[in-house]
Each structure stands twice: as structure tokens, then as C-alpha cells.
Amino acid sequence: MIRSVRRLSLLLGVLLVALLVNLTVVQVLQATDLRARSGNQRVLLEEYDRERGPILVGNEPVARSVETTDNLRYLRRYPAGPIYAPATGFYSIVYGATGLERTENAVLSGSSDLFFVDRLEQLFAGRQPQGGAVTLTLDAAAQQAAWQGLQGKRGAVAAIDPTTGAILALVSTPSFDPNALSSHDPAAIRAAYDALQADPAQPMLNRPLVALNPPGSTFKLVVAAAALQSGRFTPDSVLPGPATYPLPGSTRSLNNWTGSACGPNNQVTLREALAVSCNTAFAWLGNQLGDDAIRAQAQAFGFDESMEVPLRAAASRFPADPDAAQTAMSAIGQFDVRATALQMAMVASGAANNGVTMKPYLVKEVRGPDLAVLSTAKPEQFATSMTAQNAASLVSMMVSVVDSGTGSNARIPGVSVGGKTGTAQTGNDNPAVAWFVALAPSTNAKVAVAVVVEDAGETEVSGNRLAAPIARSVIQAVLRSRG
Amino acid sequence: MSAPDSAAATPGTAAAGSPPRQGTRRNTELVLLVVAWGIGVLAYAQISWATSDGLPESFGLSVGVVGVVALVMHLVVRRAAPYADPILLPTALLLNVLGLAMIYRLDIAASQRAAANGAPEPTPDVYAQLTWFLVGALLFVAVILAVRDHRRLQRFTYTAMLLGLVLLLLPLVPVIGTTVNGAQLWIRVAGFSFQPAELAKIVLTVFFAGYLVRARDSLALVRSKVAGIEFPRGRDLGPLIVAWLVSLGVLVFQRDLGTSIIFFGLFVSLLYIATQRRSWLILGAVLFSAGAAFAYLAFGHVRLRVQVWLDPFAQQADAGYQIVQSLFGLSGGGILGSGLGQGYPQLVPFANTDFIVAAFGEELGITGLFAILVLYAILVERGLRTAIACRDAFGTLLAAGLSIVLALQVFVVVGGVTRLIPLTGLTTPFLSYGGSALVANWMMVALLIRISHSARRPEPVATPADDELTTVMRIPS
Numbered sequence: 001m002i003r004s005v006r007r008l009s010l011l012l013g014v015l016l017v018a019l020l021v022n023l024t025v026v027q028v029l030q031a032t033d034l035r036a037r038s039g040n041q042r043v044l045l046e047e048y049d050r051e052r053g054p055i056l057v058g059n060e061p062v063a064r065s066v067e068t069t070d071n072l073r074y075l076r077r078y079p080a081g082p083i084y085a086p087a088t089g090f091y092s093i094v095y096g097a098t099g100l101e102r103t104e105n106a107v108l109s110g111s112s113d114l115f116f117v118d119r120l121e122q123l124f125a126g127r128q129p130q131g132g133a134v135t136l137t138l139d140a141a142a143q144q145a146a147w148q149g150l151q152g153k154r155g156a157v158a159a160i161d162p163t164t165g166a167i168l169a170l171v172s173t174p175s176f177d178p179n180a181l182s183s184h185d186p187a188a189i190r191a192a193y194d195a196l197q198a199d200p201a202q203p204m205l206n207r208p209l210v211a212l213n214p215p216g217s218t219f220k221l222v223v224a225a226a227a228l229q230s231g232r233f234t235p236d237s238v239l240p241g242p243a244t245y246p247l248p249g250s251t252r253s254l255n256n257w258t259g260s261a262c263g264p265n266n267q268v269t270l271r272e273a274l275a276v277s278c279n280t281a282f283a284w285l286g287n288q289l290g291d292d293a294i295r296a297q298a299q300a301f302g303f304d305e306s307m308e309v310p311l312r313a314a315a316s317r318f319p320a321d322p323d324a325a326q327t328a329m330s331a332i333g334q335f336d337v338r339a340t341a342l343q344m345a346m347v348a349s350g351a352a353n354n355g356v357t358m359k360p361y362l363v364k365e366v367r368g369p370d371l372a373v374l375s376t377a378k379p380e381q382f383a384t385s386m387t388a389q390n391a392a393s394l395v396s397m398m399v400s401v402v403d404s405g406t407g408s409n410a411r412i413p414g415v416s417v418g419g420k421t422g423t424a425q426t427g428n429d430n431p432a433v434a435w436f437v438a439l440a441p442s443t444n445a446k447v448a449v450a451v452v453v454e455d456a457g458e459t460e461v462s463g464n465r466l467a468a469p470i471a472r473s474v475i476q477a478v479l480r481s482r483g
Numbered sequence: 484m485s486a487p488d489s490a491a492a493t494p495g496t497a498a499a500g501s502p503p504r505q506g507t508r509r510n511t512e513l514v515l516l517v518v519a520w521g522i523g524v525l526a527y528a529q530i531s532w533a534t535s536d537g538l539p540e541s542f543g544l545s546v547g548v549v550g551v552v553a554l555v556m557h558l559v560v561r562r563a564a565p566y567a568d569p570i571l572l573p574t575a576l577l578l579n580v581l582g583l584a585m586i587y588r589l590d591i592a593a594s595q596r597a598a599a600n601g602a603p604e605p606t607p608d609v610y611a612q613l614t615w616f617l618v619g620a621l622l623f624v625a626v627i628l629a630v631r632d633h634r635r636l637q638r639f640t641y642t643a644m645l646l647g648l649v650l651l652l653l654p655l656v657p658v659i660g661t662t663v664n665g666a667q668l669w670i671r672v673a674g675f676s677f678q679p680a681e682l683a684k685i686v687l688t689v690f691f692a693g694y695l696v697r698a699r700d701s702l703a704l705v706r707s708k709v710a711g712i713e714f715p716r717g718r719d720l721g722p723l724i725v726a727w728l729v730s731l732g733v734l735v736f737q738r739d740l741g742t743s744i745i746f747f748g749l750f751v752s753l754l755y756i757a758t759q760r761r762s763w764l765i766l767g768a769v770l771f772s773a774g775a776a777f778a779y780l781a782f783g784h785v786r787l788r789v790q791v792w793l794d795p796f797a798q799q800a801d802a803g804y805q806i807v808q809s810l811f812g813l814s815g816g817g818i819l820g821s822g823l824g825q826g827y828p829q830l831v832p833f834a835n836t837d838f839i840v841a842a843f844g845e846e847l848g849i850t851g852l853f854a855i856l857v858l859y860a861i862l863v864e865r866g867l868r869t870a871i872a873c874r875d876a877f878g879t880l881l882a883a884g885l886s887i888v889l890a891l892q893v894f895v896v897v898g899g900v901t902r903l904i905p906l907t908g909l910t911t912p913f914l915s916y917g918g919s920a921l922v923a924n925w926m927m928v929a930l931l932i933r934i935s936h937s938a939r940r941p942e943p944v945a946t947p948a949d950d951e952l953t954t955v956m957r958i959p960s
Contacts, residue, residue, distance in 0.1 A: 001879050002871050004756045008883070009867045015894045016860055020853060022903040027813050027849040034814035039799055039807070042815045042827050071599055 044093060048072035053108045053131030053369065055088050055100060057138045063088045063101065065131075068184070076101075076182040082175035083147045086206045087136060087311070087362060090178035094189045099206075100134065100362065103310040107132045107366050114366060114374045130369035137166035137364045137377075141477035142447070146171040149470030150453070156207030158341040159449040159474050162349035162439065164379035165358030167309060167342075168447060169474055172207040174199075209313040212338035213452055216424030217277045217463070218435045219333030221347050224274055224282075224397060226289050226297035228390040233270055233285075235393050241268035245280035247325035254283050254328060271397045275405030277421060279332050286331025291322050294331060300385040301347045301357055303339070309362045316343035333424060344437045344450035346382070348418075351394045352445030355386035399442050407436065409468035412476060416442040419471065421463030431455045436467030440475045447478040506941065508569040509561045515573035516553050523549065523580025526823055530588045533824030534595075545613065549580060552620045559624045563631075564936035570865050571935065574858050575928045578913035579616060579921070581855065584823070585835070585842050586612050586916050592829035608835060608916050615918035619925035626929035633934045637877045640693030643686045650683035651729075655736055668739050680733075680742045681923035684749075684888050685930070691750055692880035695757035698722065699876070703758040714762045723763070726750040727770045734778055740785065741895050741907035747771060748891045753884050757876075792905035805832050809841040809900050820848030835916040837908050840900045856897065859912070863890040866931050872938040882934045885927050 026034075035043050051074055054061035062084040065074040076091040078084065089099015097105060106112040110131040139159075146157035150173040159169035180192040196204050205211060227233040241262030246253040262268040262278035273281035286294060298318040299305070306315040316339040322330055329335035342360060350357035359382045366375045386394065398418030401407040407419040422435030434453040439445045451467040451474075524546045531538045553576050560567055590607040597605050630636065636643075654660040659670040669676050695702070702719050730743035751767030778785045787802055795803035795810070808831040815826060828834045828842030835842070844852045866886030873879040892912055899906035910920040 001756055001759065001876060004759045005867055005870050005879065005883050008752055008756060008887070009864070012863060012867075012887070012890045012894075013860075015890070016856060018903060019856060019894065019897050019901070022898070022901050023813070023844070023849055023852055023856075026810060026901055027817055027844060027852075030810075031814040031817050034810055037796070037811070040811045041830060042811050045827055045830075046815070069599055071596075 045072065047109060048074050048093075050074070050110055051130045051369075052076065052091070053110065053133040053367075055084075055104070055108070056133055056135045056367075057084070057140050057143070058135075060140065062136070063091070063178070070184050072184050075184060076178075078178045078182070081177045081179065082203075083143060083171070084138070085175045085178050086170050086172045086208060087138060088178060089311075090181040092181045092189055092193075093184065094186050095181065095193060099311060100136075103308075104134045104363065107134055110369065112366075115368060132369055132374065133367040133371055134363055135365040135367065137161070137168065137362055138170065139168040139478055139481055141481040142169040142474050143171060145169075145473040145477035146451075146470060147173070149451075149473050153453050153466070154201060154455050155451065155453040155467075156211055156341040157449065157451050157470060157474060158208040158345040159447055159478065160342075160345045160349045160358075160360055162352035162358065162445045162448045165349070165360045165382070166364065166377075166379070167360050167362050168478055169449070170208050170342075170362070172205065172211075174201050174203045176203040206311070207452070207454075208341040208450075209309070209311055210340065211452070211454075212314055212316065212340060213433045213435075213454065214335075214337055214424035215316075215333040215339040215344055216422035216433065216435055217279075217333055218344055218347075218420045218422035218437045218450070219331070219337055219339070220274055220277065220282050221351070221394065221398070221420050221437065222298050222301060222303075223286055223289070223294055223331045224270065225301075225347075225351070225386055225390065225394055226294050227270060227285055228393055229297060229386055230289060230293060232288075235269065235271040235397050237270050238267050239270060239273055239278075239281040240266055240284055241273055241278045241281040242266040243280070245283045245328065247283075247328055248287060249323060250325040252325070254279060254332075256280055271400055274397045274420070275400040277401075277406050282331050283328035286328050287324055289331075291319070291327040291330065294318065294327070297385070300383050301350050302343055302382060307342075307360065309342075309360050311362065313342050313360075314340055316340055333422060341450040341452045344435065344452075345448050348398075348420075348437045348439045348450065349445075349448035350383075350385040351391050351398065352418075352439040352448050353391075354388040355384055355391035357382045357385045395439065395442050395445075398439065402438075406464050407438070407468055409464045410436065410438050410472045410475075412440065412472060412479075415440055415475070415479065417472070417475060418442050419468065421468065423463050432462065434462040434466040436463050436471045438468075438471040438475060440479065446482055447475055449474050507561075507565040509557075509565060512560070512567075512569035512572055513557055515569065516557055516576060519573045519577035519580060520546075520550050520553055522577060523584060526581060526584035527587065529822070530584060530591070530824040533822060534588070534591045548613070549583070549616070552617060556620055556623055559627055560932060563627050564932055566936045566939040566941075567932040568865050568869060568935035568939065570861060571928055571932050574862050574865070575913060575925070578855070578858055578862075579619075581843075582839065582911075582914035582916075583609060583612055583616065585828075585839055585846075585914065588824055588846070589829055589835045589842065591824070592827075596829065611918070612916050612921070615921045618918065619922045622922055623925040623929040626926050627933060630930065630933050633878055633881060633930065633937060634875055636689050636881070637693045637696065640690055640697075643690035643693065647683045647687035647690055648729075650679035650686060651733060651737075653679045668737050668742070678917070678919035680737075680739065681919040682926075684742075684745065685885070685923060685926055687746065688749065688881060688884040688888060691753045692877055692884050694722070695753055695880055696877045699757040702754065702763075703760055714766070715758075715760065720766070723750070723754065723766060723770065727774060731774050731777070734774075734785075735782070738782075738784060739908075740778075740788070740905075741892075741899075741909035744895055744907065745888060745891045745909075747774070749884055749887050752887045753880055756870075756883055757880060788905045788907075792902065795902065805838065806900075806902060806906055808832065809838055810902060812841040812845040813901060816845035816848045816852075818848050818850060820844075820846050820851055822846060836910055837896070837915070838900055839911050839914045839916070840897050843914070844901075855914070856893070859889065859893045862886075862928075863893075865935070869931055869935040869938050873934060874938065878934050878938065882931060882938075885931055889924075889927065 055063040319336040417440040419438035587609040730747040734743040826845040870883035898904040
């Protein structure tokens, strides 16, 4: 009998091994798949059981977690409501996370490798891991100023520190309240989400990063830069600026907004053409330079490339193969040219930073659960867009726009502000879009800003009337808060 | 690998009269018991700390009671079965205290959920389980003291058969039988509910062992050879067929898949051990397959179990919910687990009974679950070793039978919860919440300890018990 007991115990041993192997398969090999399955509440509960780190602007949280007695322990709150929504996004049990809540999830949830030491500590202390904090580059005062300026309008503001690329303001109106989408009540979340989706004003659209509008006359900054970079033109070069420019290879022609010539004898300097936003002069200039040169310059400022700041920004674009007439139209920011507010702010910041365009970024610091700084963003160059000398020329021309041209509403006493107005037709039935792109001060610039107001009425001066005051108040806010 | 293990064998040659002290290994048992108790205390403390700010007021009392009870069990063994295997008791105790800790942890989860929903505070299960532990300990002591010699149990072979069948049928009696979750395996008397099948496992093991000791010779006879394999005579197939029919009956009338598998598996295994004929295993496997096929075709609930086993996610919201939640829990635990008190074992329905393994898998990870399975493996291995060391056939079969019951039960329940095999709904020995199973398991351990004592005892001098055995063994031929 002893032999058969031994044999049987061997058989039982095989059963044990089967259990061990099967457990390894379930708990180790299939674990990732099982965790990713829908209906696995555990993953959600775990996520909400940890104190998610805050998103900070300065030292103030614009997103933070508060403890509740719900099944889901922590509730995500956004103290400033909709103002920072384009940056933070929301954190929803129904729709997942968007914005920085999504891109910075590893830090905020505490799963980032940066917290390895903290996690070890938590393991031994038997505590739930805690999330780290993310500090944004946003300037609260600038954000507030842009938000207030856009109230009642549909539009966007993007402001950049030209020397670093740090994004100082990122505002979209109308916006949405992330609190409504981040509650613990799925039915309420769905209702709020459906209402936002149904709103024709598209409150969840992140306009400064993804809304592509024709840049209108603000694109003349790019053409002017291309002209200077070509070596054939200086700010004092004299261009033809007649009332009407016949489009080459076409029976149609292009008019100045005022219907008259830009200067005496249909002649105008490049500086003057930019200051008064002379369409015929820039259309002519566009054909002189050719579409390749303009495209190259546009790309040197960031066109035709999507960026991650780390939120994804849409690629602004210059048409791939325009004919001469289309090139003339493109040179004044019409036809198929499209740009985001962020892109136009990059154009201004390239000029302001001696021709070097910096990569825009939104996350300044990553902090541990104890708020100790773990990593700081390193500014990176995007490209050298112009020579320093040409950049200085372009800036001085932009100052002329504000001092003596169409951008009068951006004037700030005691500060030399450079700017460019723009108004663009978006189609026959669509209302025009008003733009203002600015930088200040003109030497050692601290801020470059682009303002877009969609649905802006129909006058050339609307860029100045609608967008310039907003740019001005953002500049003032930055100069006040950053000395 | 000779029969009695070295620890017990060395002093065997010592002078008869005063038994040599160093051979009993009772101090080893005491130390291991303290370790097992200590692990339980740490688990209890960790759960308290992880789920609240401190230890509960009753902490000292609870761990004190468990400690004193374990000490009493040890002292009884030390006195009444000094040569018993020193591993059995501490291993069983460790499993039991781990179970108590997890039941306490699930009580906390239930209470938290009630608080969040504004529901009244539920009654904690851990005190009931603690009480059942006391009852189990009491019966453990009773078995150790009452069964002075396991060979006497052989006298009750047919009484055991009768009792076993009565216990199995009890839940079918109209007034006292109750159906819980679709299976009719409970009796309810005077407010207490009890699962008689748990006790039936022991009683029927006694019957199988006793019966096979007498019948083994005739069952071992070989008459026919089919395809190179020797098969028993047709008329010797009787007992196997009966066991098969009884286990099918349990399946049909009580809808208890697990118990029927265990009975049948136990009987076939013991048949094999007693006769050493592999043909019995093959016949058993054939009958098992036939029974399984019949059950699959005839019963919707069996078919559903198999479908859920093959693809639990297809019915994730209803029939597959439990197993899917179990898999989620296990995968959530991963390698190291969330830590006691820090997972969500309460998301698995019946986490403290059928699915307590999933709870351990989540909070202790695969590491903890492996450790628990190894504890079972140790229990089974010590039991089988006892069977091998045993000097009488009845003891061998009884010890082997008890070990096999334990092993099969662990395999069936853990395999079910982890989706190795279809789910059957059994309790996990010593870990699960439930009085009948806990009490029965302690009685099984008591029997094993009793058998191991006589197996490891130094060379026995002639005793009346031996004479009795010889008379019993005289089989009319």
C-alpha cells in the first residue's frame, strides 16, 4: 500500500503544480489584460482611493482632491471653475481624464517612476500611495485678464514668455466647468456632458490650441520676416501699395480695405505697409518672395507641425502648392492659411527673442507628494527663425503698428508695445475673425500674446477694437506680476 | 525513504518502559504554534492599522483567547498523543488564524459599505467564526481523548456508512433542510444551521477505510485483461458503482457538485491504495467522465457552470459575475498583493466563504497565495506520511483518505476560484467562514494527529488493542 500512497501523493503534487501554474497565469501573465477590462471597478476604486496630487498655478491649486465619505474616496475639485479648463481638462469616472489630468496622470496619481522612493516608503508604512503635484507655467494674473477680456465673446488667448517658451496664459471662451464632469454622480456627469456637446458654441473646444482660423493680416508678420530674411528688403524698402492689386494669372484683383492706395504715389515702405496693414503691398511682396520662401519662414515659426505642450496643439498650416494668385492671397493670411492662437503667439515670441523661437510648454515643475521639486522643465529651442538683426527690425516695425498704425488700442503708457492687427474672412457666410498679436516690452520682451475673437463683426479695425484691448490687459498683467 | 520518519525512528530502539523524551517533538510543535499564532496577531494588527487608526478594544482579548485555546490543544496533544506529528496542529492553526483575520477584514469592508450607504451596521462574522473555532478546538480535544486508538474506529465501519448516508440525506428532509443559493446542503435546527456533508466526509472516510481493509483482497483479484490493462471482476465492481451512484445522487438531489466530486475521488483513490491496481483508477476516470457527461447533458446548472468556466466574460453581468470579480481581484493583487486591509476583496460576492482565496490573492498577492497552498501541501504531505508510517492497513487508509479529502477539496475550490476548473462552490478548509466545515476540519486534524501518534510511537509492545486487530483482520475466505 505504501507504494500506491506514494504514487497518489505524486498525483496530488501534480494537482498542486497545476494550481500554482494557473495562479501565475492569472495573477501575473494576464494581470494587465484583466485590469484593462471594462467592468473592473477595482482599478477605478484604486485610482480614487489615492489622494491625487494637485495642479498648481503659483502656489494655488487649480485642481485638487478632497476627501469624501463616498465609495470613491477622493473627489476632484477645480476651485477656479472654467478658467483653467483648457489646461487642466477634467477627471471623470465616465469619460476618463482629459487635458493635463490625462497627460500628467503618472505624476498626479503617484505612479510615476519619479516617486519610486516615496512608493517604497508607502509600501512599508502600509499607506496608500499619494500623488505628486504639477506646477503650471501659467500666470494667474494674465490668465484672469485674458478670461475677463474674453467674457461675452467666443475666442482664445495664448501668451508665451518669449525667452523660455513658458505658456503664461491659455484661455478659451466659452468654457466649461470641469467640476460638473468630475463629480461622483455618473448620471449628472452624463447630463452635463451631453449639454456641453449639444451647445453650438462648443464650450469644450480648446480654442487656443486647436481652433484653426485664418490669421488674416497677422500673417503679414510672417511675410515681413520672410522679406527681411531674403536679404532683398529692409524695413525702409519701398513697395508698391496701390488701391488694387491684380492677382497674377487671374482676372480678379485684391483691394485694400480702405479702398485707397497705401501711400503717396502708390508707394509705401515695408514698415509703413505693416503699420497700416497694406494688403496690396503684401500681396505683391508675397509674389516677389514666392510661396516656398513664405512657407519656409512659416515653418521656421512652427507652421505645419503639431506640438505637444504636452497637450496636443493642432498644426497650423500654409498651403502646399498655391498658384501665384493664391500665394498673393495667402500672403495676407487668407486663402488656405490657418493658424492657432498658440502659433501666432510663437511668431511674435520668435521676433521678441532675437529670432529664436522657443518650444512652448505648460508644465513648469513636477513635485513629490511632499511638494519637494523633483524636476523642472528645461526650456528648449524650437528653431532659429530669423537673424537677431532682422528680428529687431521686425519688432521695431511691430512697435510702429501700435504707435502709429492700426494697433492703437494696445498702447500702454511707459511701455513700448509691438503688435499686429488682423481680420479674416472665414467663408462667405461665416462672420470674420478678429486677431491681435503682440509683444512687450520691445526690448527684452517678457510676453508675446495672440488674441482671437471669433464672430467679430466685419471691419478691418475690429482686430484693434476687439482683440487689442485684451492683449493689452494680458501684457499689463504679466508686466505687473513679473516685474 | 523508509516508513517511520527519522525523528521518530531513532528513539524507537531505546529501552522499552520509559519513552524517550527527545523523540516526541512536542517542543517543536509549541514553538511552531507560537509562530502561527504570532503571524495571526500580526495579520490582525496590520488589518486594524490599515483600515482604521488603531487596534480595536477587543484586540488583546481576541488574540488572548486564540492563544490560550491553541495552548490547551497543544497540552492535550502533549499529554494524550505525545508522539504525534508536530507539524499538523501548527499548520492547521496558522490557516485558521489567517482565515479569522480575513473574515475580520471583510467585516470591516461590510461595515464601511453600510456606513457609506447609511445602512445599519451589519453583524460581524468574525465573532461567530471565533466561536466555531472554540467549538472546533473542543471537538479536536474530544476526538484526541475519545479515540484512544484509531483502530477501534474500524469496528464502526458499517455504522459509519449508515451515519454517512443519513448525514448526506439530512438536508433533503423537508422541515430541517434548507436551500442556500440553489444547493440543498443545509439543515437548520433551533436557529443553528449546519452542513452535514462536512461531517459526512469524515464518517464516510472511516467507512471507506474500514470497508476496503476487509474487501481489498477480493477487489485486488484480476480476472480479465482488456487492451493490456487488468480489470477487476465484474462482481467486484459493485462498490465502485455504488459510490458512483451515491455521488451522482448528491449532485442530482442536492446540486452539490463539489461534494460529489470529492466523495467519488476519495473512494477511487482509496480503492487504488488498498488494491494497488491501476485499473481501478482507470475505471474511476471512465465513470467520472460518464458521470460528468451525464450531469452536463442532464442539468442546466452544470451546463451553465461549464459555459461560465469557458468564457466568464460572456456573462460578466450575471452568471459569470462572481468568477470575473474573482479574477479581477486576483489580478489586482499581482505578485505582492495590495497588503492586508488595502484591497477591495469585498467586491467579490461571497468573499468570506466560497471566494476567500480570491480575497487572499488580492491582498497578499500570488506570494501569499503560494504560501497558503504550501501550508495545505504540508498538511496533506504530513497526512500521507502518516499513512505511509502507519503500521496497520486501516490506519494507512484512514490517514490517506483524510489527506485526500483535504487535498481534493483545496484543489476543487482553489481551481474553481482561479478558473482552472469549473466552479463548484465549496469552502476552503480552515479559511472560509462557516462553522460546520471548520469543526469538521479540526476533527480531521485530530484524527490525523491521533493516527500519527500511533504511527510514530516507538515499537509497540503487545497490547490488547493489537489482539483485537488480529481478530478483526481475520477475513472469512
